[in-house]
Amino acid sequence: xxxxxxxxxxxxxxxxxxxxxxxxxxxxxxxxxxxxxxxxxxxxxxxxxxxxxxxxxxxxxxxxxxxxxxxxxxxxxxxxxxxxxxxxxxxxxxxxxxxxxxxxxxxxxxxxxxxxxxxxxxxxxxxxxxxxxxxxxxxxxxxxxxxxxxxxxxxxxxxxxxxxxxxxxxxxxxxxxxxxxxxx
Amino acid sequence: xxxxxxxxxxxxxxxxxxxxxxxxxxxxxxxxxxxxxxxxxxxxxxxxxxxxxxxxxxxxxxxxxxxxxxxxxxxxxxxxxxxxxxxxxxxxxxxxxxxxxxxxxxxxxxxxxxxxxxxxxxxxxxxxxxxxxxxxxxxxxxxxxxxxxxxxxxxxxxxxxxxxx
Numbered sequence: 001x002x003x004x005x006x007x008x009x010x011x012x013x014x015x016x017x018x019x020x021x022x023x024x025x026x027x028x029x030x031x032x033x034x035x036x037x038x039x040x041x042x043x044x045x046x047x048x049x050x051x052x053x054x055x056x057x058x059x060x061x062x063x064x065x066x067x068x069x070x071x072x073x074x075x076x077x078x079x080x081x082x083x084x085x086x087x088x089x090x091x092x093x094x095x096x097x098x099x100x101x102x103x104x105x106x107x108x109x110x111x112x113x114x115x116x117x118x119x120x121x122x123x124x125x126x127x128x129x130x131x132x133x134x135x136x137x138x139x140x141x142x143x144x145x146x147x148x149x150x151x152x153x154x155x156x157x158x159x160x161x162x163x164x165x166x167x168x169x170x171x172x173x174x175x176x177x178x179x180x181x182x183x184x
Numbered sequence: 185x186x187x188x189x190x191x192x193x194x195x196x197x198x199x200x201x202x203x204x205x206x207x208x209x210x211x212x213x214x215x216x217x218x219x220x221x222x223x224x225x226x227x228x229x230x231x232x233x234x235x236x237x238x239x240x241x242x243x244x245x246x247x248x249x250x251x252x253x254x255x256x257x258x259x260x261x262x263x264x265x266x267x268x269x270x271x272x273x274x275x276x277x278x279x280x281x282x283x284x285x286x287x288x289x290x291x292x293x294x295x296x297x298x299x300x301x302x303x304x305x306x307x308x309x310x311x312x313x314x315x316x317x318x319x320x321x322x323x324x325x326x327x328x329x330x331x332x333x334x335x336x337x338x339x340x341x342x343x344x345x346x347x348x349x
Contacts, residue, residue, distance in 0.1 A: 020241070040244065044267025048237030051229075052268075055241025055249075058225065059202065064241075078230030082238075086227055175272040179244050 001134035002160035003069075003096050004029045010138050014039075017145070018182060020053040020066045022046075024103030026096065028164040030067070037181040041167055041174050047076030050093050054083055057091035060182060063145060064090060070097040070111035077120070083152070084125030092144050093152045094137075100159035118154045126152050134158070187346075188213040190320050191279065196223045198327040200250045200277070202242040204228065204235035208254040208281035210346045215252060232257035233264040236276065243274050248331060250277040255284070255300045255340065256293075265307055269336045276336040277327050282313070287343035304338050311338040314345040 001009075003026060011034040020040045021027040027041040040056075042049055050073065053066030073079070073095055083093065099112020111117050118131040128149050132140045134157035144151035167174075185193065191214050195203065204227045205215050219226050225247070229235035232253045239249035257280070269276050283290070284297025304311045312326055313319075323339065330337040 042268075044271060045233075045237070045264050048233065048240075048264065048268065051234045051237025052241040052244075055202070055227075055238035055243075056245040057241070058227070058238075059242040059245025059247040076231075076234055076237075078234050079237075082227065082229055082234065171272045175244065175274070182244060182246070 001157050002162070003098055003102060003157060004033070004162045004164075006096055006134050006137050006155060006157055007033055010141055013138060013141055013145070014065065018056065018062050018064045020049050020056065020064065022049040022068050022072050025161055025164065026067055026069060028167055029162070031167050032164050037177045040178045041169070043167060043171055043174075047072045050079045050083065051076065053093065054079070054086065054088060054091055056182070057088045058086065061090060062182065063092065065092045065094055065141070068093060068095045069102065070095060070099060070117055071101040071109045073117055074109055074111060080121050080124035080126060083150070084121075084127075087127070087150050089148055089150050091150050092141070094141060095152065095154045096157060097154050098157050098159040102159060102161050106159050106161070112159075121152045121154070128152065129154065131156065187317060187320055188217050191323060192217045192221055192224070194323045194327060195250060196221065197324065198248070198331070200248045200327065201225060202227070202239065202247040202249040203252060204238050204249070205252040206230075206232050206235060206254065206257060208283065210281040210283070210341065210343065211252055211254075211279075214279070218252070231260060233261045236261055236264045236269060239276055240268055240272070240274055248275070250279065252279045254281045256296045258300055258303050259296060262303065262307065265309070265336055270307075273334045275330045275334050277330045278336055278338050280338055280340050282340035282342040285342040285344070287348060300340065309336050309338050311340065314339060314341045317345060317347070319345060
């Protein structure tokens with residue numbers, strides 16, 4: 001399974017949740033598969049999906065899922081200690097770890113080599129870190145949502161991309177629509 | 185009321201309730217008060233762009249954020265300011281320790297100080313420079329300005345303002 005297969009598989013679970021989605025292909029794929037007002041698409045700023053999601057989860061009681069990538073987490077490694085030390089039980093970080101920088105042409109990341117993001121998250125102090133195969137992502141995500149505990153999911157999948165259009169929605173429209181969904 | 189107390193009091197009076205910080209010696213006193221304030225959720229961040237991500241999320245969740253950091257952070261955060269805070273039109277008061285100005289003992293700090301205002305001007309970020317203690321009187325209006333126009337604003341606070349540290 002590649003990332004877009006994972007997103008298709010979990011789309012029905014994501015639909016009712018607040019989702020902060022990583023820059024590039026992940027946001028474009030999610031937008032194509034199931035555009036929802038509850039989706040915040042990042043159009044820039046690689047690495048900050050987990051930080052935005054954590055801030056959002058701290059600010060209000062609804063559950064928040066940040067969909068991140070292994071490359072993006074490597075870009076913002078400082079996020080993991082911040083998450084670990086600010087336990088926010090309505091926050092789930094879903095790292096789709098395909099071992100590559102997908103949006104830029106599938107260059108390999110270190111997470112696909114010797115570095116285990118699961119081990120790093122645990123070493124940073126995150127309590128609930130679950131590594132799963134791509135095919136089990138839906139089940140693990142649903143259990144995390146039902147569990148009411150801050151959870152980091154590292155979903156191991158294959159690298160590879162499908163052709164998707166860029167998001168042409170204006171950023172202020174994305175933000176305004178999302179804030180309306182947060183409040184509703 | 186001390187300068188630090190005045191800053192925290194103005195933050196609270198403007199309903200700022202989420203503050204992320206990356207420390208600087210000059211900011212130690214105000215960060216200490218922020219940590220102790222029951223009205224402010226304080227989340228220390230490891231890097232300033234990470235902090236701006238936290239602030240963006242907190243804002244979209246209905247809180248009123250602010251970031252406290254050193255001017256060296258401008259070099260770290262340009263992409264985040266442009267593609268997140270400005271692109272999505274979000275407010276963000278940035279209380280910035282303006283290192284490298286008169287009275288600075290560390291020569292390397294001057295290297296970033298000479299670029300600070302030029303970078304902020306290039307980014308079209310409203311910028312205010314607190315040099316004398318009484319300049320803090322403007323903070324209340326600056327905070328209101330940031331949340332009125334949904335823009336990041338920079339408040340540069342130099343060594344003279346802090347009377348050394």
